[in-house]
Amino acid sequence: MGIRVGIDLGTTYSAVARIDPETGRAVIIPNKYGHAVTPSVVAVTEDGEELFGEDAKERQELGEPGTASFFKRVMGDPGFRLDLSGRPCTPVDLSAMLLKGLVGQAEMMSGEHVDAAVVTVPAYFRNAEREATLVAARQAGITVLGLLNEPTAAAFAYGLGGSNEGRTILVYDLGGGTFDVTLARVDAGEIRILGSDGDHYLGGKDWDDDVATWIADRFEDEFGEDPLDDAEQDDIIGVTAEKTKKRLTNATSAPVSVAWHGHRGRYTLTRREFDELTSYRLMRTADIIDRLFASFTPARRWSDVDGVILVGGSTRMPQVHEYVERMTGKPPLAGVNVDEAVALGAAIRANQDASGNATPPTIGGAKARNRALPLIGGRKITDATSHALGMIAESEDRERYVNDILIAKNAAIPARNTQRRELAVPRRGGELDVYLLQGSEPAPLDNDVAGLYAFTGIPYVDGGRTLIDVTYRYDADGVIKVSATQVETGRKLHMERRSIPDDMSWLERSPKENDRQAPPAGAVYxxxxxxxxxxxxxxRQAMDACRDFIASIDVAALNVGLIGFADRTKTYLEPTDDDGAIRQGIRDLAAGFDAEELSFGNDASPFPDVLAGGLDRYDGPKYAIVLTDGVWYDQDTAIRQARQCNEAGIDTIGLGFGGANETFIDAISSMKDLAQLTDLRHLGDSFSNIARVIGGSTGLVPGSSGTAISHPGR
Structure with a gap:
């Protein structure tokens, strides 16, 4: 039996922890150099050898090509590629390389096989980054028990030092590349995450970059050349800046030496200068904490916080300690190693069940004693969503697009919510696109458009309108699942993940404007x-019903054409969305009837004109609605012609009254649930019912919150 480990996959440094089989405590598995943490650096040599950790970091410090670091910052970016000695690598590839090295090293140092792992991620990671992390771990051959938010893992580690129940703690997690802040309640046997915020583009590297810029500016002032213009020198100065920052943790000043192009610059950076240089970075963390406090109802204050846990190597900077003491009136909580806490907490989570009990009961791998051990620090955990989840929707007045939130920020996870929508579906079947948003801002583009989920093959149901239950799930890993079910059939709809379009500018217009600009989706004769x-x-009643029908549909989405038929046929109007042309077409049709242009017999069928009427240029639904009050001369031919229309993708609907034959009306109709024999009194109602079904077949019809869209502008 192997061991389950916790992996802190950090931006600048990573660590692996396990449960000690002798004590039941989480402990760090040191790397091959005896260090608790390993640089998150990978390299590929010219010979194709893969290096990681300190071996790769050494190459980077020497300015050797083929190294990569800080790739955690671009996790989930599908467009990022980095060439390592001729090998193109994505952030997933780089992370997998690092994870594979970390696990192999942990197995070598522990003498145990790693069966599975919990991998940590920043709490503010979005869905794309979380999914990419899971892919990287699996690509590295790791069985992933789950993802765990880094501040949550640190809260586990906080419980290792003794009794500290019944406290509200703030986890201030400033790593090498990301910043997270989490408010949590630690009670007897449970850690309950109240809420999180953060910025995964803010971390110790940004402090390093400020120091690097300071060094380069001094060098350029002295020698007239900017060393950061050279890529290799950029790496070397970056390493120098990081070392300078670390020296200032314990010293009030640090010497800096830079050699480039035959020049050598020697400078001194004081801690006061460093703090002034980077004060805006620290204030950025303060703003994020204020934003987190404001997200609660009622808002939280610093006075609600019993203690602050510092996590991440960058929290060693004195400016961070001074800020915490200034805000709380007391120093940060002791007993948590800022470098090790996340990995230790992840190891605890990897070896417990949802209730906080050790699982398996005997832990510790091949060296475990054959007895159950208490899991020190084990607690039930209730985490919270870091982002609200919504979908792009239309406002009720169709004047703008909005973010229709299904799961609120700071909701307990796992979380789930279902909203029922009504969707018009043509006979050939329907399709629904759901644009997933992460964020709470009302305007869709002020949030992260996290995914496009296409539900295809939605079956037609009687009446042409179906109910769809759209469900969002936020699982324990913080990964989002979107599903949809057709209510009438109970059928779970087929879903495809699609790429988000590069051009989302249609959201800057109103739905009404998009209706006018979009190409027509379909047409009706x-x-x-x-x-x-x-x-x-x-x-006269027929003309009134036609006018009401046209007024009740969106002619931009469903163009209208007009045909008259008796002994002959005539197309009075080919399909158009021009309101003036449609009104004139109605007048022309009425004048043609009064002038007996087609005689008054019943020899002709309108279906050949429908087939030849230009409907083949439409990609969307196509219809022919036939209104008649008598018996046609050649019904068999008319039925055959109607079926030819159906084979061409044109749905036919017969409406009969007076002396019309109900069996014939049914035979010429493909949408039989809409075909009917009616009377003059109910003719308008029949047309209205048809308009309700086919006129709204392009999107979701709202509940109270607005119209969720399937295809913009249709």
Whole structure:
């Protein structure tokens, strides 16, 4: 039996921990150099050999090519590539290389096989970064028990030092590349995360960069050349800046020496200068803490915090300690090693169940004693969402797009919420796109568009409108799952993850504007019977019903054409979204009836005109609605022609009244649930029902919160 470990996959340094089989305590597995932490640096030599940790860091310090660091900052970026000695690498590839090295080293140093691991991530990592971390771990051959937020892991480690129950603690986690802040309640047997915030582009490296810029400015002032223009020298100065920052942790000043292009610059940076130089970085962390406090109802204050845990090597900077003491009136909590806490907490989580009990009961791998051990620091954990989850939706007045939130920020996880929507579906089946948003801002583009989930093959149901339950799940890893189920059939809809379009500028316009700008999705022909029995009130009612139908649909999404038929046929209007042309087409059709242009018989069928009427240029739904009040001369031919329309992707709907034959109306209709024999009194209702079904077939129809969209502008 092997061991389960916790891996702190850090931006600048990483660590691996296990449970000591003798004591039940989490302990760090040192690296091959005897150090608790390992540099998060990888390299590929010219011979293709992979290096990691201190071996790769040494190459970087010497300015050797083929090294990579700080790649955690670009996790989840699909466009990032880095060439290492001719090998193109993604952030996932680089992280997998590091993870593989860390686990192999841990196995060598512990003498145990690593069965599985919990891997930590910044609390403020979004879905793309979390998914990329899981892929990297699996690519490294690691069985992943789960992801754990770094501040949550540190809260586990906080419990190692003794009794500290019933306290509200703030975890200030400033690593090499990311900053997280978490408010947690530590009670007897439970750690409850109240909320988190952060910035995964803020970390100790940014303090290093400020020092590097300070060094380069001094060198340029003295010698007239900027050493940061040279890529290799940039790496060397970066390492020098990091060492200078670390010296200032214990010293009030640090010497700096830079040699480049035959020049050597020697400078001294004092701690006071360093603090002034980087004060805006520290204030950025303060602003994020204020934002976290403000996210609660009622808002939290520093006076609500019983103690602060510092995590991450960058919290060794005196300016951080001074800030905490200034805000709380007391020093940070002791007993937590800032470099080791996250890995130790992850090891505890890897060896406990959801209730905080040790699992398996005997822990410690091959060297474990055959008895159950208490797991020191084990607690039940209730984590919280770091970001709200929503979807792009239309406001009720269709004047703007909004963020329709399904799961709120700081909700306990795992979290789940389902919203029911009504969707119009054409007979050929429907499709729904859900744009996932992470963030609480009302405007969609002020949030992270985290994913596009396409649900395809939605079955047609009677009436052409279906109910869809859209479900968001936020699992214990903080990874998001989106699913949808058709209510009438109970069918779970097929989902495809699609790339988010590069151009999202349509969100800057209103849905109404997009309707006008978007290409038409589909078209409908209204075919009106001109036979003699339509004279008088029947024709007038038919015209009123047509006008009401046209007024109740979005003609930009469903263009309208007009056909008259009796002994002959005539297309009075090819499909268009021009309101003026449609009104004129109605007048022309009425004038044609009055002028007996098509005679008053029933020899002709409108379906050949429908087939030849230009519907093949439309990608969306296509319809022909046929209104008739009598018996046609050649019904068999008309039925055959209607089926030819259906085979061409044109849905047909027959509406009959007066002397029309119900069996014939049904036979020429592909949408039989909408076809019917009615009377003049209910003709308008029949048209309205058809408009409700086919006129809204392009998106989700809202509940109270707005219209969630499937295809923008349709």
């Amino acid at each position: 209204l075919a009106i019977d001109f036979s003699g029995s339509m004279c008088g009130e029947p024709f």
